[in-house]
Structure formats: structure tokens, C-alpha cells
């Protein structure tokens with residue numbers, strides 16, 4: 001199990017890389033009114049796949065680690081403390097919402113044949129997902145109980 005946390009840590013960079021690529025494509029698509037290309041599709045496909053893998057690894061971490069156990073054992077104590085509340089509730093719930101937005105976003109983009117609509121939908125769905133992901137990563141500058149390293153060694 002010890003390698004699962006470093007994988008979850010490092011995979012965050014893939015999620016962010018593909019997420020930012022997707023967002024830049026959506027922005028240039030909306031503002032320069034260009035066609036929706038195979039590259040746009042590839043960027044958000046990779047973004048979705050990286051989110052899928054991150055969700056899977058996150059679920060393994062969550063149900064095999066201390067957070068779910070402590071929530072079951074003493075939910076009030078978890079909710080009263082920033083660190084446990086973040087990992088037992090906030091991180092998981094908000095990241096699942098972001099993951100859902102990426103999936104709904106991809107199907108909404110596929111549902112229209114108008115390129116301008118595709119870019120606009122990409123910007124809305126993927127943009128909100130990326131904001132949530134950025135806000136819910138336990139960056140080193142967060143509260144000491146939440147802060148986690150930018151990279152972790154195996």
C-alpha cells in the first residue's frame with residue numbers, strides 16, 4: 001500500500017497538465033473562434049482519463065486508510081478538526097464533483113455539432129472542474145494539518 005500515496009501525489013501533476021492544456025484550448029477556442037479539432041478532443045480525453053485513474057487511486061487510499069475509519073468512529077471529532085475534515089470529507093466530495101463535471105462536460109461537448117458551442121461548453125464544464133481541483137489539492141502552503149508535499153518519493 002505504501003506506493004499508493006506517492007502515485008496519487010505524482011498523478012496530480014498529470015491531472016493538472018492535461019487540465020491546463022484543456023482549459024487553454026477552450027479559451028483560445030472561445031476567443032479566437034477557431035474550429036474544434038482532434039487536438040481539443042485529445043486534450044480533454046487525457047484530462048478525463050487522468051481524473052478517472054486519480055479517482056480510482058483516491059478511493060483505494062480512502063477506504064484503506066485512516067480517514068474513512070475515523071469518520072465512522074467519531075464523525076463529530078472529524079468535523080471539528082480542519083485536517084481530518086479536509087481528507088475525510090472535503091477533498092473526497094469536491095474531487096468527485098470535479099470528476100463528474102469532467103464526464104458530464106465531455107458528453108455535453110459531444111452532443112453538439114457547432115464548434116463554438118463545443119468550446120463554450122468545454123470552458124464552462126472543464127473550467128469549473130479545474131478550479132475545484134486546484135482549490136482542493138492539499139498544497140504545501142495550506143494549513144499545517146492539510147499541507148502535503150509537492151512530490152513524494154516511493
Ligand code: HEM
Nearest residue numbers: 009012015054055058059061062065087092095096148152
Ligand atoms: C483530480 C482529483 C484529485 C487530485 C488532484 C488529488 C490530489 C491529492 C494530493 C496531491 C494528495 C496529497 C498526497 C500526499 O500526501 O502526498 C491527496 C491526498 C489524498 N487524496 Fe486525493 N486527489 C484527487 C482525488 C481524490 C479522490 C476522488 C479521493 C477519494 C475518493 C482522494 C483521496 C485522497 C486521500 C484519502 C488522501 C490523503 C492520503 C493521506 O494522507 O492519508 N483523492 N490527493
